[in-house]
Amino acid sequence: METLLNVFLKTHVIKDYCPNGMQVEGTSNVKKIVTGVTACQELIDEAISHTADAILVHHGYFWRGEPEPLKGMKFRRIKALIENNINLYAYHLPLDVHPEVGNNTQLAALLEIDIKGSMEDGNPQSVAIWGEMSKPMSVTAFTAHIQQRLHRMPLYIDGRIFNDIKRVGWSSGGGQGFIDLAASKGLHAFISGEVSERTTFSAREQGIHYFGAGHHATERYGVKALGEWLSSNHGIDVTFIDIDNPV
Known part of the structure; x- marks a missing residue:
C-alpha cells in the first residue's frame, strides 16, 4: 500500500517538513481504510469502530520542530494505533500539488x-x-x-x-x-x-x-479523492470521515 501511494503521489521528488508515507506501522494486510483530513483522536476512534486496517490523512505526525517525546496527546494517539494494529499513512505537500x-x-x-x-x-x-x-x-x-x-x-x-x-x-x-x-x-x-x-x-x-x-474546508477534498482513486482502481474498501473543524 505504501509503495502504491508513494509512486502515485511522487513523494520522491517533493521536499517536505514531515515524513510522507507510512508513519505508524500496523497490519500488513490492508483491506479497509478510513480517510480524513487530520489524524486526530476522534478520527482514530472512528477507524477503530469501523475495524479499519489503515488510516489515510493529509495531516499526520512528526512535523519538523515539534516536541519529539511520545507523551500526552501524541502518545495516546499512537498507542491507540499500535494497540489496534492500524497503519497510519500521511501525505502532506504531495497531496497538495x-x-x-x-x-x-x-x-x-x-x-x-x-x-x-x-x-x-x-x-x-x-x-x-x-x-x-x-x-x-x-x-x-x-x-x-x-x-x-x-x-x-x-x-x-x-x-x-x-x-x-x-x-x-x-x-x-x-x-x-x-x-x-x-x-x-x-x-x-x-x-x-x-x-x-x-x-x-x-x-x-x-x-x-x-x-x-x-x-x-479547503483541504477536505484531496484525501477524499485519493481514497476514491484507491477504491475505483484497486478495489480497496475506503470510507471518508469528515471530522468537523471550524478552522
Whole structure:
C-alpha cells in the first residue's frame, strides 16, 4: 500500500517538513481504510469502530520542530494505533500539488475554476495556482459560491478595486502568504484556508480580494479523492470521515 501511494503521489521528488508515507506501522494486510483530513483522536476512534486496517490523512505526525517525546496527546494517539494494529499513512505537500487528486486541483473543480497554471513561474509543483472563472462574478455572488460549495462562510477582506472577479489565485490550507504574489500577477482575488494579521493590509493596499475559506474546508477534498482513486482502481474498501473543524 505504501509503495502504491508513494509512486502515485511522487513523494520522491517533493521536499517536505514531515515524513510522507507510512508513519505508524500496523497490519500488513490492508483491506479497509478510513480517510480524513487530520489524524486526530476522534478520527482514530472512528477507524477503530469501523475495524479499519489503515488510516489515510493529509495531516499526520512528526512535523519538523515539534516536541519529539511520545507523551500526552501524541502518545495516546499512537498507542491507540499500535494497540489496534492500524497503519497510519500521511501525505502532506504531495497531496497538495498532485494534478489529479491534489487539494488545489480538487478545490478548483469544486469552485468551477479553470486552472491556467502555477503562480510561481517555472515551478510545476507549486502549491499556489491560478485560473479563471467561466464568467465574471460579483463579490457577493463569489462569496455565496464559496459558501455553498465549501459549506461555510468565508472570511472576506475587501480589495477595494475590482468590482467583479474572474482571475483567481488559490493555495489550500495555510497558503495566505501567497497573496502578495497573487496581487503582483494582477489577479482579482485570492483564496486560501487561513488568514494572518498582515493579510488584511496586503489585500487592501494591493487591491486584491481575499477569501479565507478554512484550512480544513479547503483541504477536505484531496484525501477524499485519493481514497476514491484507491477504491475505483484497486478495489480497496475506503470510507471518508469528515471530522468537523471550524478552522
